[in-house]
Amino acid sequence: xxxxxxxxxxxxxxxxxxxxxxxxxxxxxxxxxxxxxxxxxxxxxxxxxxxxxxxxxxxxxxxxxxxxxxxxxxxxxxxxxxxxxxxxxxx
Amino acid sequence: xxxxxxxxxxxxxxxxxxxxxxxxxxxxxxxxxxxxxxxxxxxxxxxxxxxxxxxxxxxxxxxxxxxxxxxxxxxxxxxxxxxxxxxxxxxxxxxxxxxxxxxxxxxxxxxxxxxxxxxxxxxxxxxxxxxxxxxxxxxxxxxxxxxxxxxxxxxxxxxxxxxxxxxxxxxxxxxxxxxxxxxxxxxxxxxxxxxxxxxxxxxxxxxxxxxxxxxxxxxxxxxxxxxxxxxxxxxxxxxxxxxxxxxxxxxxxxxxxxxxxxxxxxxxxxxxxxxxxxxxxxxxxxxxxxxxxxxxxxxxxxxxxxxxxxxxxxxxxxxxxxxxxxxxxxxxxxxxxxxxxxxxxxxxxxxxxxxxxxxxxxxxxxxxxxxxxxxxxxxxxxxxxxxxxxxxxxxxxxxxxxxxxxxxxxxxxxxxxxxxxxxxxxxxxxxxxxxxxxxxxxxxxxxxxxxxxxxxxxxxxxxxxxxxxxxxxxxxxxxxxxxxxxxxxxxxxxxxxxxxxxxxxxxxxxxxxxxxxxxxxxxxxxxxxxxxxxxxxxxxxx
Ligand SMILES: [Cu+2]
Numbered sequence: 001x002x003x004x005x006x007x008x009x010x011x012x013x014x015x016x017x018x019x020x021x022x023x024x025x026x027x028x029x030x031x032x033x034x035x036x037x038x039x040x041x042x043x044x045x046x047x048x049x050x051x052x053x054x055x056x057x058x059x060x061x062x063x064x065x066x067x068x069x070x071x072x073x074x075x076x077x078x079x080x081x082x083x084x085x086x087x088x089x090x091x
Numbered sequence: 092x093x094x095x096x097x098x099x100x101x102x103x104x105x106x107x108x109x110x111x112x113x114x115x116x117x118x119x120x121x122x123x124x125x126x127x128x129x130x131x132x133x134x135x136x137x138x139x140x141x142x143x144x145x146x147x148x149x150x151x152x153x154x155x156x157x158x159x160x161x162x163x164x165x166x167x168x169x170x171x172x173x174x175x176x177x178x179x180x181x182x183x184x185x186x187x188x189x190x191x192x193x194x195x196x197x198x199x200x201x202x203x204x205x206x207x208x209x210x211x212x213x214x215x216x217x218x219x220x221x222x223x224x225x226x227x228x229x230x231x232x233x234x235x236x237x238x239x240x241x242x243x244x245x246x247x248x249x250x251x252x253x254x255x256x257x258x259x260x261x262x263x264x265x266x267x268x269x270x271x272x273x274x275x276x277x278x279x280x281x282x283x284x285x286x287x288x289x290x291x292x293x294x295x296x297x298x299x300x301x302x303x304x305x306x307x308x309x310x311x312x313x314x315x316x317x318x319x320x321x322x323x324x325x326x327x328x329x330x331x332x333x334x335x336x337x338x339x340x341x342x343x344x345x346x347x348x349x350x351x352x353x354x355x356x357x358x359x360x361x362x363x364x365x366x367x368x369x370x371x372x373x374x375x376x377x378x379x380x381x382x383x384x385x386x387x388x389x390x391x392x393x394x395x396x397x398x399x400x401x402x403x404x405x406x407x408x409x410x411x412x413x414x415x416x417x418x419x420x421x422x423x424x425x426x427x428x429x430x431x432x433x434x435x436x437x438x439x440x441x442x443x444x445x446x447x448x449x450x451x452x453x454x455x456x457x458x459x460x461x462x463x464x465x466x467x468x469x470x471x472x473x474x475x476x477x478x479x480x481x482x483x484x485x486x487x488x489x490x491x492x493x494x495x496x497x498x499x500x501x502x503x504x505x506x507x508x509x510x511x512x513x514x515x516x517x518x519x520x521x522x523x524x525x526x527x528x529x530x531x532x533x534x535x536x537x538x539x540x541x542x543x544x545x546x547x548x549x550x551x552x553x554x555x556x557x558x559x560x561x562x563x564x565x566x567x568x569x570x571x572x573x574x575x576x577x578x579x580x581x582x583x584x585x586x587x588x589x590x591x592x593x594x595x596x597x598x599x600x601x602x603x604x605x606x607x608x609x610x611x612x613x614x615x616x617x618x619x620x621x622x623x624x625x626x627x628x629x630x631x632x633x
Pocket of ligand 1: 347348397398
């Protein structure tokens with residue numbers, strides 16, 4: 001149970017970080033990094049998702065069981081991507 | 092909770108049904124048992140709506156010509172039949188009715204972990220239902236329940252948007268129920284009730300809930316993407332806009348194959364309870380049964396591409412999905428063999444619920460094995476989109492899931508209502524259902540093998556005999572659904588006539604009065620023994 005009280009400052013900091021990263025995403029879209037484009041966009045998105053999960057969704061302050069369920073969600077996303085891509089790269 | 096019952100002197104009226112009077116006491120209840128009853132009413136309405144569409148479909152298929160409805164209407168009929176039956180009946184059926192009622196009772200809890208979310212899930216379900224009903228009266232939808240793109244996103248002129256929004260909303264009600272079950276089963280088990288002492292129905296509800304929370308968000312996102320493309324022209328699935336229609340199928344089946352297990356695993360839980368009760372024996376291989384349920388739930392996520400063998404998916408992916416699909420047969424076979432082994436040398440009592448269990452085991456086996464024909468790459472090319480597929484999934488969904496649901500309703504009806512139904516009628520209608528079901532769907536295997544495609548309203552003359560058989564069967568099947576409605580409702584007119592444990596079953600739900608009090612147990616039960624200790628009981632009797 002997340003009875004842990006998180007100072008408001010943390011929320012504001014996370015919010016500012018998310019906005020900054022959004023601006024970076026927009027800015028980066030104007031440059032062409034070739035094959036790196038997708039990795040940069042996905043990398044920023046992953047960082048943003050991680051801090052949302054850790055702070056806004058309180059994962060950081062939650063017990064192991066919650067981590068297990070969050071981990072399962074990621075593993076299942078991985079299954080979806082891998083088996084779908086198995087089709088796309090062998091067509 | 093207003094526990095002050097006006098005439099609480101009469102002991103038998105001290106139960107959850109009499110805990111409050113008037114519509115408001117039901118519509119604002121947070122009692123899991125009352126919410127189960129609300130769900131029972133909602134899904135029964137949808138079941139008969141979906142059944143009505145099925146009846147019209149079979150009527151049209153009596154003759155080779157298109158004589159009752161037009162091609163367009165026929166498309167809408169089979170779409171609405173599928174949408175209503177799958178999303179509005181089968182997915183919520185056992186979890187939302189029997190699961191809601193039984194999960195807290197079986198684990199010795201007072202209620203689910205989040206009673207208000209539980210009530211909310213029923214409202215969310217009904218809001219989704221209103222969208223579907225709106226689409227229905229506004230002219231229907233014709234995409235098939237699978238909503239394949241690009242037809243659904245670009246070409247169909249029917250009510251795609253409201254139906255898709257309805258299905259989207261509905262998903263949240265499943266997620267709320269599943270979340271509730273997961274937390275409840277983790278956190279609220281009675282003292283001493285460890286994981287391997289849980290009834291298999293609880294294992295089944297748990298596995299189903301895990302599938303639901305992992306898969307349902309994917310269909311929600313997919314339906315959103317479909318709406319983005321249809322309403323705003325965002326190119327995701329339409330090749331003309333740079334999209335890929337097969338991507339829709341990947342995402343759709345990533346949810347919808349596991350959804351098959353959302354529908355069938357709860358039935359497997361019911362059948363496990365019923366078989367061991369009426370064989371008067373412990374379940375054979377309890378741990379294997381629990382592991383098999385979890386294995387089915389997990390393998391179920393790795394096989395979705397078997398719906399796409401002829402869709403343009405790569406041959407390599409087809410090969411992988413085919414091999415993985417065969418793996419699901421292993422835990423499924425474990426379950427069937429263990430039920431059979433449980434029955435072996437049991438003192439079988441032929442009461443109504445076990446007749447449904449027998450029906451389930453036989454029909455699920457046929458449905459499962461014909462699934463292997465479809466999981467094989469080569470035979471699937473011949474059988475794709477024929478009546479063979481229709482017969483196969485109706486054996487699983489109707490022969491399996493609905494038989495399990497009705498078996499469960501008959502098994503726990505005395506607990507839910509405090510009343511026993513007329514068993515002569517109940518056995519008769521179980522028989523009617525079994526005969527009607529097979530007469531409806533067995534000919535469809537043959538039709539499909541001979542090459543009759545699904546989703547056509549006309550067909551060549553040589554298929555008529557088998558189609559007439561199927562329609563005749565559907566009429567008998569329909570009767571088999573109406574009879575239980577009558578005698579179950581009729582049983583409510585009687586005085587309360589069953590005790591705490593009318594079947595002599597094990598399980599905590601049978602240790603409290605029927606119908607239970609609002610908080611289920613007078614005092615929290617403590618569990619010391621294994622589940623299904625029928626043998627000890629038998630020794631006492633002899
Ligand atoms: Cu499938």
